[in-house]
Amino acid sequence: MSLSSSAATVLADLDATREAREALYIHFHQHPELSLQEYETSARIREELEKRGIDVQTVGKTGLVATIANGEGPIVAMRADIDGLPMKEVSGKEYASTATQVNEATGVDTPVAHSCGHDVHIMGLLGALEAFHTHRDAWSGTFIGVFQPAEETAAGAQDMVDNGIADVMPKPDVYLGQHVMATLPGGHLGTRPGGILTAAKSIKVTVHGTGSHGSMPNLGVDPIVLGSAIVMRLQTIVSREISSMDPAVVTVGAFHAGSKSNIIGDSAELLLNTRAYDTDVEKQLHEAIERIVRAECQASRSPKEPEFEYYDVFPLTDNDETATGIVRAAFDENFAGEVIDSPPLPASEDFSIIPNHLDVPYVFWTLGGFNDLSEAIGNHNPAFAPDMQPTLDRGVEAIVVAAGAWLFPKN
Amino acid sequence: MSLSSSAATVLADLDATREAREALYIHFHQHPELSLQEYETSARIREELEKRGIDVQTVGKTGLVATIANGEGPIVAMRADIDGLPMKEVSGKEYASTATQVNEATGVDTPVAHSCGHDVHIMGLLGALEAFHTHRDAWSGTFIGVFQPAEETAAGAQDMVDNGIADVMPKPDVYLGQHVMATLPGGHLGTRPGGILTAAKSIKVTVHGTGSHGSMPNLGVDPIVLGSAIVMRLQTIVSREISSMDPAVVTVGAFHAGSKSNIIGDSAELLLNTRAYDTDVEKQLHEAIERIVRAECQASRSPKEPEFEYYDVFPLTDNDETATGIVRAAFDENFAGEVIDSPPLPASEDFSIIPNHLDVPYVFWTLGGFNDLSEAIGNHNPAFAPDMQPTLDRGVEAIVVAAGAWLFPKN
Amino acid sequence: MSLSSSAATVLADLDATREAREALYIHFHQHPELSLQEYETSARIREELEKRGIDVQTVGKTGLVATIANGEGPIVAMRADIDGLPMKEVSGKEYASTATQVNEATGVDTPVAHSCGHDVHIMGLLGALEAFHTHRDAWSGTFIGVFQPAEETAAGAQDMVDNGIADVMPKPDVYLGQHVMATLPGGHLGTRPGGILTAAKSIKVTVHGTGSHGSMPNLGVDPIVLGSAIVMRLQTIVSREISSMDPAVVTVGAFHAGSKSNIIGDSAELLLNTRAYDTDVEKQLHEAIERIVRAECQASRSPKEPEFEYYDVFPLTDNDETATGIVRAAFDENFAGEVIDSPPLPASEDFSIIPNHLDVPYVFWTLGGFNDLSEAIGNHNPAFAPDMQPTLDRGVEAIVVAAGAWLFPKN
Amino acid sequence: MSLSSSAATVLADLDATREAREALYIHFHQHPELSLQEYETSARIREELEKRGIDVQTVGKTGLVATIANGEGPIVAMRADIDGLPMKEVSGKEYASTATQVNEATGVDTPVAHSCGHDVHIMGLLGALEAFHTHRDAWSGTFIGVFQPAEETAAGAQDMVDNGIADVMPKPDVYLGQHVMATLPGGHLGTRPGGILTAAKSIKVTVHGTGSHGSMPNLGVDPIVLGSAIVMRLQTIVSREISSMDPAVVTVGAFHAGSKSNIIGDSAELLLNTRAYDTDVEKQLHEAIERIVRAECQASRSPKEPEFEYYDVFPLTDNDETATGIVRAAFDENFAGEVIDSPPLPASEDFSIIPNHLDVPYVFWTLGGFNDLSEAIGNHNPAFAPDMQPTLDRGVEAIVVAAGAWLFPKN
Secondary structure (H helix, E strand, O other): OOOOHHHHHHOOOHHHHHHHHHHHHHHHHHOOOOOOOOHHHHHHHHHHHHHOOOEEEEEOOOEEEEEEEEOOOOEEEEEEEOOOEOOOOOOOOOOOOOOEEEOOOOOOEEEOEOOOOHHHHHHHHHHHHHHHHHOHHHOOEEEEEEEEOOOOOOOHHHHHHHOOHHHHOOOOOEEEEEEEEEEEEOOOEEEOOEEEEOEEEEEEEEEEOEOEEOOOHHHOEOHHHHHHHHHHHHHHHHHHHOOOOOOEEEEEEEEEEOOOOOEEOOEEEEEEEEEEOOHHHHHHHHHHHHHHHHHHHHHOOOOOOOEEEEEEEEOOEEEOHHHHHHHHHHHHHHOOOOEEEOOOEOOOOOOOHHHHHHOOOEEEEEEEEEOOHHHOOOOOOOOOOOOOOOHHHHHHHHHHHHHHHHHOOOO | OOOOHHHHHHOOOHHHHHHHHHHHHHHHHHOOOOOOOOHHHHHHHHHHHHHOOOEEEEEOOOEEEEEEEEOOOOEEEEEEEOOOEOOOOOOOOOOOOOOEEEOOOOOOEEEOEOOOOHHHHHHHHHHHHHHHHHOHHHOOEEEEEEEEOOOOOOOHHHHHHHOOHHHHOOOOOEEEEEEEEEEEEOOOEEEOOEEEEOEEEEEEEEEEOEOEEOOOHHHOEOHHHHHHHHHHHHHHHHHHHOOOOOOEEEEEEEEEEOOOOOEEOOEEEEEEEEEEOOHHHHHHHHHHHHHHHHHHHHHOOOOOOOEEEEEEEEOOEEEOHHHHHHHHHHHHHHOOOOEEEOOOEOOOOOOOHHHHHHOOOEEEEEEEEEOOHHHOOOOOOOOOOOOOOOHHHHHHHHHHHHHHHHHOOOO | OOOOHHHHHHOOOHHHHHHHHHHHHHHHHHOOOOOOOOHHHHHHHHHHHHHOOOEEEEEOOOEEEEEEEEOOOOEEEEEEEOOOEOOOOOOOOOOOOOOEEEOOOOOOEEEOEOOOOHHHHHHHHHHHHHHHHHOHHHOOEEEEEEEEOOOOOOOHHHHHHHOOHHHHOOOOOEEEEEEEEEEEEOOOEEEOOEEEEOEEEEEEEEEEOEOEEOOOHHHOEOHHHHHHHHHHHHHHHHHHHOOOOOOEEEEEEEEEEOOOOOEEOOEEEEEEEEEEOOHHHHHHHHHHHHHHHHHHHHHOOOOOOOEEEEEEEEOOEEEOHHHHHHHHHHHHHHOOOOEEEOOOEOOOOOOOHHHHHHOOOEEEEEEEEEOOHHHOOOOOOOOOOOOOOOHHHHHHHHHHHHHHHHHOOOO | OOOOHHHHHHOOOHHHHHHHHHHHHHHHHHOOOOOOOOHHHHHHHHHHHHHOOOEEEEEOOOEEEEEEEEOOOOEEEEEEEOOOEOOOOOOOOOOOOOOEEEOOOOOOEEEOEOOOOHHHHHHHHHHHHHHHHHOHHHOOEEEEEEEEOOOOOOOHHHHHHHOOHHHHOOOOOEEEEEEEEEEEEOOOEEEOOEEEEOEEEEEEEEEEOEOEEOOOHHHOEOHHHHHHHHHHHHHHHHHHHOOOOOOEEEEEEEEEEOOOOOEEOOEEEEEEEEEEOOHHHHHHHHHHHHHHHHHHHHHOOOOOOOEEEEEEEEOOEEEOHHHHHHHHHHHHHHOOOOEEEOOOEOOOOOOOHHHHHHOOOEEEEEEEEEOOHHHOOOOOOOOOOOOOOOHHHHHHHHHHHHHHHHHOOOO
């Protein structure tokens, strides 16, 4: 690694702060909280920022916006998501989470873990804020840290929009985000212009039959045959209707109908999930799903229109071409040999909701979390727990270098 | 066999005429003709009738109506179909047909054979006419023989209707018909009230896609996927929409689409055939076929409405309950131990078109043609050729006994 | 109705006993019990029989065999099933059941109702036993009443077999049974030789996939696509593999797989039910189901063999031709105009288990329970409650007449 | 355009030769020949080369290898395919082809046209050979021109391999190829490392049923239902088994079975075509196709194993990463603003067969043939005819620049 001089200056304390950063990481790792219930997490972030003298404002219940205004210059915002997942960590780490939290919606006491690595994101952004704050002489402009709740439920970015994030921060020139992953080598960075994370939507489809005794199917309309015909027909969307060059997925994750072998029920429920890296492709998927479901209902003389309920809507993460070129060039310059062309990833984020709301370009990149890729465990697996280093350091460096592409003085 | 006295009287010459009847049978067997081209056949029947002094009139090109008016009493009509099939006989009989005839529609010289046994039907009706004519003292009323062309193409009965059969014969009290079969023992007779032969319709279904290169299915609409979805969905008509108590069949006999592996064509053609023993069931089949085809076209975003062309329409043969009871009782009385309850048969006839047109009840029965059922060969097989006896004799006896149920004096 | 003289003698007290029989019927109607828990029902039947001096033996927990030995002559057994259904009666009758019983298997207190009319069957058999017992001079031979538990769960006849019914009764010449129905006019009787009630089996089919994230179906094996392909393919059994003349049904009554839209699960469960009126057809259905399921699992590269669990196995009720002819003739003679040819019925019974075990012929008939068919409510509907008369009287008369065909002196 | 000095030197005569090159192009355009029958074409190319003193050898019937050895240095081979297509040109050009040729396989006189633009390829390679030959002082090494027959039938490259191309040319350092296309602006060049053209295979799949009459499907095995089930199931390969990131296509281009509506035939024939940009993906496609076809045959109790006949096998065109980087850099340097990142193209070539045989890296690029893209007509369309300029000039320049990346002196 050969940092540019400005980056080297801003990151000069990385060795000195490492021990404290690792300890704080372990704290967050052991105190994960559920989406939109990140009370302790948010309070601790605020405390860490305030004790360093960094201005911080709450947006909604647990969202935070930290701002370091440092004179004339570009405005760069960086987002870290802060929520955990409702699962019991089985990583085997000595600092593994044993936390539980009562789910406010269900009243159930639930094990919680940072199995998606948002604690790494918190530490990256805290570290970058501290670095930029400490070394104001090396850059100029404004650096904003956005600590976003509830990424896992696709609700947190929207919550910050709804609670007026636009009022507590200036409109940035670019909005940045990173995610720790098990799919690239430890400490490596990956990005790509255009679609990097899928647009994802879930759809609950209910189709109607007419109940009858199983021995007299002619007196009813069989919703299971209808549902099965739909499932088979849905396969033709990806195989026939979408260009083979456009990645797209239509999954029926759940099919539920009937309760007894000899009773034909009166409905079937399908839970669908769609993925696309292009807004037009996503529209095509949904148009085709609704068309096929409606037509199959007609083929079955279904007595009632099918119902479509869209939920868990994750927008496309569609990196701005120019801004991504700038970040990539900065990464290449500073982390030569550790930067990869990311393929489009089969995952989704609510990251883009805030920059889309602010109408600003954005760049999302991935950060390798495992030094031995052959042993890397995927996000959302209860055994997920990245290697602490170089992940934590690189999480800070990547932010400083990427934001620096706007904030550092040009030669 | 123990014939009633009237029947015995009318049939008294059966032994004496056997040799001549068998010779004439062989003549017809060796001179089969195509549907609506039964010129020689019709001429020879007329000649045989006229030389016995029986009145005969031509209806259409080759249809004949022979009438024996014999005083007061019921009027009974009996039909024999007279056409052959376009196939080369391979029965191995020494009197097997080697005939050919130029098909008037195509100009092609075609081998022809009586592989459906209509020559047996001709001989039965000629024999009965001769017997009733010779023994007028044993009965009273009117016996009419209808020699009908073109049963195989479902065109001949309609042709006689269109050419005024109603004008050359009085309205009968009952209309009778028989068919030689390989499905019951030689000389046995079978019948049933209600549906005995299926209603059958063929449907040419054309569905439309949009052509494109095989590597870019997304630019087209794949008619083969559409056709296949239709075929799979059509299976649900019989399995789900029709009562398991109602015999019904939907067969897709031909599927043709495309010419090259890497070109998506713009249409698919399906040839369907439906069978039912009930007019309502048949309607349900066709309603369901059209519904499913249309819906699947919508599911595929087919650019053009599908087309349905109905052809080879055979009506239901639906024996009159009362008249069938009368025939059955006469059979039971005269042919005890050689009469069976026929199941509904998976075959079709245009037999009912004339009685339906005349609005008279009808009875159709089957006549066993093979003495060793284990070696019997099915109708329409090129090796089909019934045993000459007792088939020919019983073919005459059955008509005389059945018609006699109306024409013979009651005790 | 014009009863033969023997029948008239045996049934001479029908008017005199009507009030008591109706009161007892209401008692049973108001005290229905669950299958194999018919303790009070069985005790009351025993009490009624014993107070009349009729010999009765218990078989299993609640089964009863009552025997009236009356000299030389044929032995006729008649069965009545005695269990209720776990549902709350909503017939609106003033004597409607409000009973509940604790289900011994689940511990749940459950509403119970005679919604299948087994109380009518009890009263028919009790009435016939009383009549034969009172008028021993009008017949000779042995009349046996079998009060069978747990027909609804297909467990009761087998329970009596397992508990030695063969040891407590002589081998009968014929085994009779009747069922009150909403499908024929009140007081009418229907039967048919051969298959009258379907063989029915339920099959739990579990097929295995391989779980994966919904966005990466290629890493798994989708059990919902597999299950759907199976459902579509199963339709071809009835549409293509079984003769259209053989009634047969394959229903998939339940399909359950997956829980979330974006997770591909690792199995799917299908609950199937088959119906046939012929043992060979039933075998064909099961062979085809297993073949198709296994083949589709291979098509999907399923990681594990599918599992088949057969349950709720109801045998074919296949009336003996000769014995049914005898019962039918007796019905025709005694109840002219009120006897119908029953079609095969899409329902199942465990009735045949005992006569099959004893290796004796059996006859099962239906008894119309509703005077106004247009208002008749089907068995197993919670609103089911037959009109008390003529149902109760005819239930006794039918047994006496049918059994009398063996037991009465021949002219 | 700003050519490097070496390229400028080699291409110095482009203006001077333009008229002659355009005339010769029109000659080839008007004298297209069928695959492996390119007798006149091959002879004329040889004549043009020999009259300039360039060494040329015939490989097989019509293949040619022209070699310019120019001292020490790298060896670069460039391929041009030379065959036309069996179609009547309808481009409307005044120099449109009206040629016909007797197809040697069928004896049919067939219209022929250069509707895939191979005449442009011939002219590019002839022009480059002339330029390198004339200006030997500007480069050193060996430049080889490969004029390959029968690209359209995927037979020509293999024919040259089989006829010893390896014996008549030294093993090159790189093997180059270009194709004129309607998908990028006129004179533009496009390429990409890795899969640029699909691997394509056609498969004739024959599945077997058992014939029977359409009214008795139970006596047979319906090959149309079997074929349709296969078609529906094949859709799941792309939708479920292949990663959404890997472009892949499985098309059933033809489905043929049966001839009459009421006859169930005994086989169905499917013509499939597969496309992939990765050899492993292609293997997966074929494994899945065979697995699914075999399993569906089992599901249908097909009486005979299915048959698979692979034909029209086009290998993957999988550009070497390093060599493509070299060509791309040379293009960028010389044709700035007119070079694009090609997407993977849904087309196939036999181009890679020779370099794969020689075990050398290869680079394939595309050349825009239409100045107004909105009016561009796709390859293989009978109206296809590129704009003559800048296509012809750029076709020469691109070869010189690409080959020059190896042959020109380095600064």
